Amino acid sequence: MVNDIEVSIEGSQSRREPESPSGSMKTAACLQRSVLEHGRPGPSPCCLWTGACHDQLNEDVVGSPRESDPLIVVGDGNTVHKAKGRAEEQGQQRTDAAARRPRKSVSSSLLAIGQKAEAEPGHRFEDLHGLINEEMLIECFHLLKRRAAPGVDGVTVSEYEKGLKGRIEELVQRLREKRYRAPLVRRRYIEKTGGKLRPLGIPTVEDKLVQMAAKRVLEAIYEEDFMESSNGYRPGRGPRQTTQKLQDRLYRGRINWMVEADIEGFFDHIDHQWLLRMLAERVNDGAFLRLVGKWLKAGVLEETGTVLHPETGTPQGGVVSPVLANIYLHYALDLWTEKVVDRQVEGEMVYERYADDFVCGFERREDAERYLTMLRERLAKFGLKLSEAKSGIVRFSRLDRRGSRMFTFLGFEFYWAKTRKGNRTVKRRTSKKKFRTSLQGTTEWLRSNRCQPLSWLRMKLSQKLQGYLNHYGVIGNWKSLARYWKEVKGLCWRWLNRRSQRRSYRTQGFEAMWEAWNLPKPRIIEKPYRPAAT
Numbered sequence: 001m002v003n004d005i006e007v008s009i010e011g012s013q014s015r016r017e018p019e020s021p022s023g024s025m026k027t028a029a030c031l032q033r034s035v036l037e038h039g040r041p042g043p044s045p046c047c048l049w050t051g052a053c054h055d056q057l058n059e060d061v062v063g064s065p066r067e068s069d070p071l072i073v074v075g076d077g078n079t080v081h082k083a084k085g086r087a088e089e090q091g092q093q094r095t096d097a098a099a100r101r102p103r104k105s106v107s108s109s110l111l112a113i114g115q116k117a118e119a120e121p122g123h124r125f126e127d128l129h130g131l132i133n134e135e136m137l138i139e140c141f142h143l144l145k146r147r148a149a150p151g152v153d154g155v156t157v158s159e160y161e162k163g164l165k166g167r168i169e170e171l172v173q174r175l176r177e178k179r180y181r182a183p184l185v186r187r188r189y190i191e192k193t194g195g196k197l198r199p200l201g202i203p204t205v206e207d208k209l210v211q212m213a214a215k216r217v218l219e220a221i222y223e224e225d226f227m228e229s230s231n232g233y234r235p236g237r238g239p240r241q242t243t244q245k246l247q248d249r250l251y252r253g254r255i256n257w258m259v260e261a262d263i264e265g266f267f268d269h270i271d272h273q274w275l276l277r278m279l280a281e282r283v284n285d286g287a288f289l290r291l292v293g294k295w296l297k298a299g300v301l302e303e304t305g306t307v308l309h310p311e312t313g314t315p316q317g318g319v320v321s322p323v324l325a326n327i328y329l330h331y332a333l334d335l336w337t338e339k340v341v342d343r344q345v346e347g348e349m350v351y352e353r354y355a356d357d358f359v360c361g362f363e364r365r366e367d368a369e370r371y372l373t374m375l376r377e378r379l380a381k382f383g384l385k386l387s388e389a390k391s392g393i394v395r396f397s398r399l400d401r402r403g404s405r406m407f408t409f410l411g412f413e414f415y416w417a418k419t420r421k422g423n424r425t426v427k428r429r430t431s432k433k434k435f436r437t438s439l440q441g442t443t444e445w446l447r448s449n450r451c452q453p454l455s456w457l458r459m460k461l462s463q464k465l466q467g468y469l470n471h472y473g474v475i476g477n478w479k480s481l482a483r484y485w486k487e488v489k490g491l492c493w494r495w496l497n498r499r500s501q502r503r504s505y506r507t508q509g510f511e512a513m514w515e516a517w518n519l520p521k522p523r524i525i526e527k528p529y530r531p532a533a534t
Contacts, residue, residue, distance in 0.1 A: 106136050110220040117224040117282075124284035125221060129291065132175055132213040137168050140212040144205070151204030152184045152301050160205040171206060178287065182294040183207055184301045185315050201300065201315025211319035214291065218323045221282050226326065227334045232355035233322035239354055239410040240471055240526065243428055246352045246359070246409065248529045251426045254348045255361035256397040257368040258407045258414075261375065262390035266356035267321065268313040270328050271383040272296045278331045295320060312383060322355075329353065332382040341371060352409075359409050361396070368393050398424050408433075411471070430472050430480040438468065439487055446495040458517045461492070465520045473525040481522035489514060 109131060116123060141157075141164065150156045160167060174180045183204050189197040203211065226234065231242040275296070276289055283289060300308045300315060314321040337351050337360065347363025362368040372393060376386050394407040398416055401424065406415035411434040417427045442464065449457065465488065472481060492514070497504050505513065 106131075106139055110216060113217070113220040114224055117221045121225070124280075124282055126284045128217050128283060128285045129175070129287035131217055132172070132210060134168050134172055136213045136216070137171065137209050138164070140209050140216070141168075143212060144208060148205075148208075149186075149188070149202050151202050151207065152186045153204050155205055157205055167206070168209075171209070175210070175291075178290075180210070180291070180294075182298040184299045184307060185318070187300050187302050187315070189303065199316060201317035201321075203315075203318060207295075208319050210291070211295065214288070215320045215323050217288075218320070218327070222323065222327055222330070225282070226330055227338050229338060229351050230326060230330060230334055230353055232353065232357075233326055237354075240474060242352060242354045243410050243412050243414075244474065244526065244529045245531075246350070247414065247426050247428055248531065249350050249352075250361065250396070250414065253350055253361070254363050255350055256395070256399070257362045257365050258394045258396045259360045259362070259368050259372050259375075260390065260392055260394060260407050260409070261358050261360070261372075262387040263356040263379065264385045264387040266384065267316050267325065268310075269383050269385070270313050270325065272312060274332075274382055275324060275328050278327055281331075292320070292324070325355065328382070329356070332379070332384070333358070336378060341374075345371075354410055357410060359407065365393075412474070412477075417476075427476040428474050429477050430484070435480065435484065438484065439491070442488055443491055443495075446491055450495045450499050454513075458519070461488075462517075462519050469520055469523065469525060473523060475524055475526050475528070478522060478524060481524075485522045 113125065116125070141161070144157050146157050148157060171180070183206075185201040185203055185207075188200050188202055190200055191197055223234070231237040231245075272293070276293060279289060279292065295318065296314060297309065298315075300310060302308060314324055334353065342349050342351075345362060345364070345367040347367060349363070349367070350361040352359055360368075360371060362371065372391070379386055394405050396404050396407060396414070396416070398404075401416050404416050406413045408414075408431045411431055412428040413431045414426060414428055416424060419425050445464075449460070465485070468484065469481065472484075493505070493510055496510070
C-alpha cells in the first residue's frame with residue numbers, strides 16, 4: 001500500500017508537449033521525470049554547473065543533437081558551408097529585429113513568466129539567464145537593506161552605490177560573457193539563546209544583486225507550482241497565518257492523530273545534484289543552471305580565515321537560498337505527500353509545511369504510523385534525515401479530549417478546548433519552550449544594554465515587544481501575552497536598578513517611567529480566519 005508510495009509529479013511536471021518532430025524534448029522530459037519518480041540520481045550524474053559538463057547538460061536537459069539541425073547535415077563541404085551561412089544570416093536578422101523591438105519592463109516580463117507557468121504546467125523556460133539585465137539589477141539594488149553587513153570584499157551597499165550604473169554595466173557584461181564567478185561567502189556566527197551558535201552566510205553586494213534577480217525569476221515560475229500547503233518564504237504566508245490556517249483545518253476535519261516532523265540540518269544537507277535536476281524540470285537554460293551551481297559550490301570563508309568548499313547544502317543568509325529550499329522540498333516532500341500519500345490513506349489527511357517544519361494529520365492511527373515510517377525512507381533518498389527528537393505521533397481528537405495531547409508547530413501549542421458556550425474547538429497558545437526562550441533572550445539583552453540611554457532602550461524594547469505581539473498575538477492567546485508583558489516589566493525593573501551601585505528607581509518612580517514609555521500592551525492583532533476562495 002503505502003510501501004509502494006513513490007513520487008508522482010502529475011498535475012505539475014508530468015505533462016510534456018513535444019517541442020520538435022523528433023521528440024527529443026519529450027525524451028528529455030521523460031528522463032527527468034523518471035529520475036524523480038525513482039528517488040535516486042540518474043545513471044550518469046554530472047556536475048551541471050561546470051563548463052566541462054556543458055555537453056552533458058545539453059544532452060540531459062535540452063536533448064541530443066538532431067539530424068535536422070542546420071549545422072549538422074550530411075553532404076559535401078559546400079552544402080555544410082551554405083547551411084552554416086544561411087543560419088548565420090537568419091540569426092543576424094533575428095538579432096537586428098530584437099534590437100529594434102522595445103524591451104519589456106522587468107515587472108511585465110516576470111508577470112508573463114508567471115502567466116505562462118500557470119497556463120502550461122509542463123513548460124520548460126528558456127533564456128532565463130538573459131533576464132538578468134541592467135534594469136533587473138538596478139531594481140534589485142533598491143531592494144537591498146542599506147545597513148546589511150558587507151561580504152568578503154568589505155564593500156557596503158552605500159559604497160557600491162557610488163558609480164552604480166558603471167558597476168551594473170560591467171557586471172552584466174561579465175554575466176553575458178559567462179565570466180561571472182561566485183565570490184566566497186563570509187560566514188558569521190550569531191549567538192542564539194542558550195549559548196548555541198547559528199551560522200549565517202553573508203554574500204557580497206554584487207553577488208546579492210545577481211542572487212536576488214535569479215530569486216525573482218524562480219519565484220515567478222514556481223509560485224504557480226508550489227502547493228497550497230507550502231507556506232515558508234512566500235509572500236503573504238507568515239508563520240502566524242500558517243498556524244491559523246492549520247487551526248481551521250483541524251477544527252473542520254476529522255483528524256485524530258498528528259505526525260510532528262522536523263528535518264535535521266536541512267539547509268546543510270541539500271543535495272546539489274538533486275536540486276539541479278529538480279530545477280531542470282522547469283528550466284531549460286544551461287547558463288542559468290550553471291549560475292545556480294556556482295552559488296551552491298561557492299567557498300565559505302570562516303571567521304578563522306579557513307575556506308570551506310561544501311559538497312552539500314546552501315548557505316543560510318543567501319538571497320536565493322529560501323526559494324531553492326522550497327523547490328527542493330516541493331519535489332522531495334510536498335508532491336509526494338499531497339499527490340501520492342493522500343490517495344493511499346483510507347481516512348482524512350491534513351498537511352502543512354513552513355520551511356523545514358511540517359505536520360501531517362490523519363484520521364486513522366495506522367495511516368499515521370505508516371506515513372512516519374515511509375517518511376524516513378523518502379527523506380533518505382534525497383539526502384535528508386528526520387530529527388527523531390522533534391518527531392513523533394500525537395493523539396489529537398475532538399472525540400477524546402482527555403486522551404488527546406497538544407502538539408507544537410511554529411512556536412505554538414495546539415490543543416482541544418471548550419468555548420464559553422461549551423463547544424469544542426482548537427486553540428493555540430505560546431509554547432512553553434518558546435516562552436522561556438523569549439524571556440531568556442530578553443534577560444540577556446537587558447543585562448548587556450542596561451547602561452544605554454533610556455530613550456534608546458525604550459525604542460528597542462518597543463520594537464521587541466511589537467515583534468512578539470505580531471507573532472503571538474493570536475485569538476485565544478491573551479493570557480500568554482499578558483504574562484509575557486508582566487515578566488518583561490519585572491525584568492526591566494530588575495536590570496535598570498543595576499545600572500550603577502546605587503538603586504536607580506523606587507516603585508513609584510519606575511511605574512511613572514514605565515507608563516511614560518507607552519510600550520505596546522498585550523492585545524490580539526489577529527483577525528478571524530476566512531478561507532481563501534477556491
